[in-house]
Amino acid sequence: MVGDWEEKMPEPIGDSRLIEMPGHLIRRLHQISFALFLDQAKAFGVTPVQYAALVAINRHPGIDQTTLCNIIAFDRTTIGGVVGRLQRKKLITRVNGAHDRRTKALHITPAGRRLIRDIEPAVAATQRLILKPLAPRQRSVFKQMLKHLVHLNNAHSRAPWRPKR
Amino acid sequence: MVGDWEEKMPEPIGDSRLIEMPGHLIRRLHQISFALFLDQAKAFGVTPVQYAALVAINRHPGIDQTTLCNIIAFDRTTIGGVVGRLQRKKLITRVNGAHDRRTKALHITPAGRRLIRDIEPAVAATQRLILKPLAPRQRSVFKQMLKHLVHLNNAHSRAPWRPKR
DNA sequence: TGCAATTCGTCAGCATACTGACGATTATCG
DNA sequence: CGATAATCGTCAGTATGCTGACGAATTGCA
Numbered sequence: 001m002v003g004d005w006e007e008k009m010p011e012p013i014g015d016s017r018l019i020e021m022p023g024h025l026i027r028r029l030h031q032i033s034f035a036l037f038l039d040q041a042k043a044f045g046v047t048p049v050q051y052a053a054l055v056a057i058n059r060h061p062g063i064d065q066t067t068l069c070n071i072i073a074f075d076r077t078t079i080g081g082v083v084g085r086l087q088r089k090k091l092i093t094r095v096n097g098a099h100d101r102r103t104k105a106l107h108i109t110p111a112g113r114r115l116i117r118d119i120e121p122a123v124a125a126t127q128r129l130i131l132k133p134l135a136p137r138q139r140s141v142f143k144q145m146l147k148h149l150v151h152l153n154n155a156h157s158r159a160p161w162r163p164k165r
Numbered sequence: 166m167v168g169d170w171e172e173k174m175p176e177p178i179g180d181s182r183l184i185e186m187p188g189h190l191i192r193r194l195h196q197i198s199f200a201l202f203l204d205q206a207k208a209f210g211v212t213p214v215q216y217a218a219l220v221a222i223n224r225h226p227g228i229d230q231t232t233l234c235n236i237i238a239f240d241r242t243t244i245g246g247v248v249g250r251l252q253r254k255k256l257i258t259r260v261n262g263a264h265d266r267r268t269k270a271l272h273i274t275p276a277g278r279r280l281i282r283d284i285e286p287a288v289a290a291t292q293r294l295i296l297k298p299l300a301p302r303q304r305s306v307f308k309q310m311l312k313h314l315v316h317l318n319n320a321h322s323r324a325p326w327r328p329k330r
Numbered sequence: 331t332g333c334a335a336t337t338c339g340t341c342a343g344c345a346t347a348c349t350g351a352c353g354a355t356t357a358t359c360g
Numbered sequence: 361c362g363a364t365a366a367t368c369g370t371c372a373g374t375a376t377g378c379t380g381a382c383g384a385a386t387t388g389c390a
Contacts, residue, residue, distance in 0.1 A: 003298040015220075015237075018220050018221065018237070020312065022294055022296055022307075022311065023198045023199070023201075023295060024306060026195050026198045026295070027195055028308055028322065029318075030192055030195035031322050031377075032314075032379095033188045033191045037188060047345070050345095052189060056180065059180055060271065060383070064368075068367080068370060072180075075346090075348065076368080077348070077370075077371090078345095079370090080369065081345075081346080082345085089270075093384065096278055100355075101354080102356070103369080112347045123186075130187050133313055133314050133318060134313065141283050141306075143190070145303065147243055149194055149197075149298050149299065150190050150300055153201075153295070153297075156204070156294075160199045172383095204350060205347090215375095229338075231337080239376095239377090241338080241381085242377075242378070243375095245339065248374080267338040268337095269338085299342080319359070
């Protein structure tokens with residue numbers, strides 16, 4: 001299926017060009033990473049997104065949803081559903097803010113704390129599996145590049161990361 | 166906000182640990198990449214996913230949906246909606262397969278071909294912008310690593326890439 | 331040949347994301 | 361103080377992506 005390139009014709013974009021585009025590869029790596037997490041952590045019934053939110057809530061008791069979004073770089077609209085599902089699973093509580101009645105104050109429950117503790121090996125295993133195909137010395141190079149790309153492209157996301165309040 | 170580490174306590178997972186996890190960074194890079202594409206190509210009204218499908222359909226006239234999924238590593242369920250939207254925009258046609266009546270044969274339209282041609286600069290610019298924060302020599306290193314990670318982790322996705330039929 | 335296994339497209343259900351908008355509330359400034 | 365601006369959480373709408381299931385059609389094998 002190679003070889004239909006023709007003189008004087010603008011070269012049609014073929015499979016290989018498409019498949020090697022960074023954007024395409026990043027999309028696939030994201031899907032793989034997500035699937036690996038679900039597989040490793042399937043006994044706990046949480047997604048990578050829910051796990052990230054849970055860790056941040058544990059670390060910042062009483063945090064409101066918008067500040068949570070700034071810390072873990074989520075979208076403000078999306079977080080509503082995420083914390084709703086965490087609440088349904090009794091991993092967090094959500095009460096109206098005392099000082100600012102527009103906000104909801106998020107707190108982790110004992111069950112949530114237990115989950116964070118117990119899921120740790122699965123989370124660590126997931127990160128190892130993602131990078132497993134690379135040689136050990138390349139893994140930290142890749143991680144550095146990832147951090148660099150994300151930090152310097154931060155502003156291009158609707159949900160940019162922001163330091164503390 | 167650093168320094169609440171305590172002797173004899175299992176170290177709680179903090180923001181920095183979470184934020185530097187490969188899985189988390191990959192999710193963010195995917196969002197950034199997606200947003201950059203939409204921004205660069207906003208005049209054309211297609212998503213990265215729709216663009217990938219369109220390119221593959223252009224390259225393989227009459228392809229059926231499942232084979233299309235194997236080529237661009239999509240999920241079989243998801244592709245239905247994607248090609249439906251391409252059809253609604255009159256960029257492709259979808260007719261029942263002649264030989265196998267279970268399948269739908271996909272063909273690109275003249276409008277679809279025009280779009281692929283005209284959107285090219287925006288697609289190229291997107292790929293450049295994604296990798297822009299890296300030094301030029303690092304960009305190909307990163308691309309190689311991405312390809313390596315995706316190929317060797319291929320089987321872990323529900324929608325693994327598969328060579329031709 | 332005939333029947334079981336497989337495949338194709340689709341459906342319902344759920345979860346993550348983003349846009350644009352809104353009411354409620356708080357902050358700011360004249 | 362009071363009007364305006366900004367912020368918080370949410371909603372509707374749209375798009376991607378997955379699981380599990382299904383009817384329709386085809387394949388493979390006994």
